Amino acid sequence: MIDDDFVKSLLxxxxxxxxxxxxxxxxLSCPPKHLLEFCKFLRNEETFDLLTDLTAIDHGExxxxxxxxxxxxxxxxxxSYLRIHVCCDDDNSPSVPSVSEIYPGANWHERExxxxxxxxxxxxxxxxxxxxxxxxxYFPLRKDFPLAGIEVPLPAADVAEVxxxxxxPAPMMGGPFVSxxxxxxxxxxxSAKDESWTETFEKPL
Amino acid sequence: xxTTTKEINVGDVGARAEAISDGSRxxxxxxxxxxTTHGVLRLLMELDGDTITNCEPVLGYLHRGDEKIxxxxxxxxxVPYTDRLDYLAPLANNVAYAITVERLAGIELPxxxxxxxxxxxxxxxxxxxxxxxxxxxxxxGAWTPFMYTxxxxxxxxxxxxELTGARFTTSYTRIGGVARDLPEGWLPKVEKFVDExxxxxxxxxxxxxxxRIFLDRxxxxxxISKNDALAYGLTGPNLRACGIDxxxxxxxxxxxYENYEFDVPIGTKGDCYDRYxxxxxxxxxxxxxxxxxxxxxxxxxxxxxxxxxxxxxxxxKIMTNMEELIQNFMIxxxxxxxxxxxxxxxxxxxxxxxxxxxxxxxxGVPYRLKIRAPSFCNLSxxxxxVPGHMLSDITVIxxxxxxxxxxxxx
Numbered sequence: 045m046i047d048d049d050f051v052k053s054l055l056x057x058x059x060x061x062x063x064x065x066x067x068x069x070x071x072l073s074c075p076p077k078h079l080l081e082f083c084k085f086l087r088n089e090e091t092f093d094l095l096t097d098l099t100a101i102d103h104g105e106x107x108x109x110x111x112x113x114x115x116x117x118x119x120x121x122x123x124s125y126l127r128i129h130v131c132c133d134d135d136n137s138p139s140v141p142s143v144s145e146i147y148p149g150a151n152w153h154e155r156e157x158x159x160x161x162x163x164x165x166x167x168x169x170x171x172x173x174x175x176x177x178x179x180x181x182y183f184p185l186r187k188d189f190p191l192a193g194i195e196v197p198l199p200a201a202d203v204a205e206v207x208x209x210x211x212x213p214a215p216m217m218g219g220p221f222v223s224x225x226x227x228x229x230x231x232x233x234x235s236a237k238d239e240s241w242t243e244t245f246e247k248p249l
Numbered sequence: 250x251x252t253t254t255k256e257i258n259v260g261d262v263g264a265r266a267e268a269i270s271d272g273s274r275x276x277x278x279x280x281x282x283x284x285t286t287h288g289v290l291r292l293l294m295e296l297d298g299d300t301i302t303n304c305e306p307v308l309g310y311l312h313r314g315d316e317k318i319x320x321x322x323x324x325x326x327x328v329p330y331t332d333r334l335d336y337l338a339p340l341a342n343n344v345a346y347a348i349t350v351e352r353l354a355g356i357e358l359p360x361x362x363x364x365x366x367x368x369x370x371x372x373x374x375x376x377x378x379x380x381x382x383x384x385x386x387x388x389x390g391a392w393t394p395f396m397y398t399x400x401x402x403x404x405x406x407x408x409x410x411e412l413t414g415a416r417f418t419t420s421y422t423r424i425g426g427v428a429r430d431l432p433e434g435w436l437p438k439v440e441k442f443v444d445e446x447x448x449x450x451x452x453x454x455x456x457x458x459x460x461r462i463f464l465d466r467x468x469x470x471x472x473i474s475k476n477d478a479l480a481y482g483l484t485g486p487n488l489r490a491c492g493i494d495x496x497x498x499x500x501x502x503x504x505x506y507e508n509y510e511f512d513v514p515i516g517t518k519g520d521c522y523d524r525y526x527x528x529x530x531x532x533x534x535x536x537x538x539x540x541x542x543x544x545x546x547x548x549x550x551x552x553x554x555x556x557x558x559x560x561x562x563x564x565x566k567i568m569t570n571m572e573e574l575i576q577n578f579m580i581x582x583x584x585x586x587x588x589x590x591x592x593x594x595x596x597x598x599x600x601x602x603x604x605x606x607x608x609x610x611x612x613g614v615p616y617r618l619k620i621r622a623p624s625f626c627n628l629s630x631x632x633x634x635v636p637g638h639m640l641s642d643i644t645v646i647x648x649x650x651x652x653x654x655x656x657x658x659x
Contacts, residue, residue: 066590066591066592067355067590067592068352068592068593068594069593094479094482094495095482096482096484096595096604096621096626097593097604097606097619099606102617114619116604116606120493120500123501127593147480147482148481148629148633149480149482149483149630150482152625152626174308174309175309175659177309184314184317185316189317191317
């Protein structure tokens with residue numbers, strides 16, 4: 045059972061864990077260097093067989109630690125989820141040990157977290173981009189990456205050579221996006237966060 | 250077979266030309282646009298004769314950045330994007346997303362709203378499985394069942410249209426309720442549909458279930474062991490076909506699923522045939538659930554009344570009352586006000602467990618929304634599952650996994 049006694053014995057035997065109060069499921073914070081040992085224990089002795097989700101969070105450019113990895117495990121016996129927070133020590137080149145040895149399903153999740161956030165997973169068997177193409181230079185889900193995107197060369201160099209095409213940012217005006225881009229948004233389609241006339245421009249008549 | 254095999258890196262795009270050079274192995278590229286791949290999945294395979302020795306799926310051709318978009322719009326504005334995840338069961342996605350946000354906000358829904366959500370989720374499941382089975386038959390060379398299942402699916406889409414105004418992209422739920430109450434005279438139509446559906450399913454079964462060719466092509470093909478299925482994070486019918494009894498509607502009931510009686514079909518061998526059988530039986534169980542929901546449909550409101558800063562009041566009140574007008578204005582401009590915190594919720598969708606991990610810092614816009622797509626996890630087993638099979642088994646294996654690239658690539 046996942047109850048107070050379970051949590052107490054877990055925290056008692058593993059001093060490096062810290063408990064976070066959350067309403068939906070048991071949440072524990074684990075330092076990166078103990079992650080593998082803890083996951084092995086959870087899988088082999090506490091029946092957390094299923095890694096349902098692994099992702100990363102960017103806490104903002106100025107936050108430290110900037111990146112953390114969040115793992116959700118599910119136990120078929122306890123019928124319960126468990127969440128592990130892992131804070132990356134280094135803000136500039138974040139890195140966490142890969143759990144794909146223990147949970148093979150984590151392989152793709154970790155590739156995605158690397159693709160989107162640039163979090164490296166050490167000892168990962170095949171750490172390359174999964175959703176973006178291999179040469180893509182940015183990490184799109186970081187908070188400093190603009191919603192519209194940044195212009196980059198076309199992935200097919202031979203096509204780009206002939207056509208001169210590149211991958212362009214999405215048009216901001218009139219679309220569904222809410223972003224203080226170039227120009228006066230009040231003249232485009234009205235959107236939820238459109239307050240440009242209060243700051244930069246006068247209120248349109 | 251051959252001992253003088255040259256190592257071929259199937260991930261290399263130029264491998265196709267190079268691979269033929271010594272004649273022992275061949276690199277084959279399937280997709281991203283190929284009828285087998287049900288969308289835009291690309292498989293890079295290495296063949297030894299007709300046997301596949303290596304397989305590398307390549308994803309991302311349908312990547313639209315849904316998670317980034319979610320961080321830049323209000324909670325209700327994201328509902329239409331959830332339609333486009335598993336676009337074969339948009340209603341179920343709408344429900345899963347709405348429940349996630351409501352859990353974080355701590356909203357209690359009235360029984361009628363929960364019953365409506367169960368009803369539409371099960372209708373979405375039938376619709377998705379009908380397509381899955383029909384297309385699976387087609388992948389195995391049987392055209393006719395597809396016609397039967399699509400005829401039934403079309404009837405469902407007519408019902409969806411009457412309920413939501415759209416056949417495909419339904420966007421029916423709102424945070425704290427659903428967009429509108431059930432139309433008058435709609436429930437009897439649903440009842441008539443589920444009364445007639447078993448007959449159509451029987452006909453499909455007559456065409457497929459004991460069909461010699463179908464059996465030869467699916468039995469013992471694409472067998473997944475229990476351990477592998479868990480290790481790779483499979484969920485839904487694909488996991489249950491391996492003999493693991495995990496159905497979140499039973500194990501972690503949400504939206505009042507605990508009030509309905511139904512069985513969870515599980516397979517024994519975990520091959521393509523078992524996955525087909527599990528889906529057929531799930532349709533029959535969904536019919537049972539729908540009948541129970543209709544028989545016990547509670548009256549009352551279809552939205553949470555006390556969710557003042559979250560659910561916009563009905564239109565007729567907005568037009569006549571000042572307070573409701575202001576409330577509506579704030580919800581539209583600022584978004585539903587969700588407290589800070591984090592939550593993870595998984596719903597048992599037709600394809601498997603669709604999870605949303607939501608981090609909020611308060612206000613009307615999510616700080617981070619991770620979508621745990623069942624198709625993404627179900628496909629990750631391909632690298633392990635496919636090698637050793639014949640090339641012609643690829644169509645059957647992909648068909649039996651029943652994935653949707655819309656939610657895989659997000």
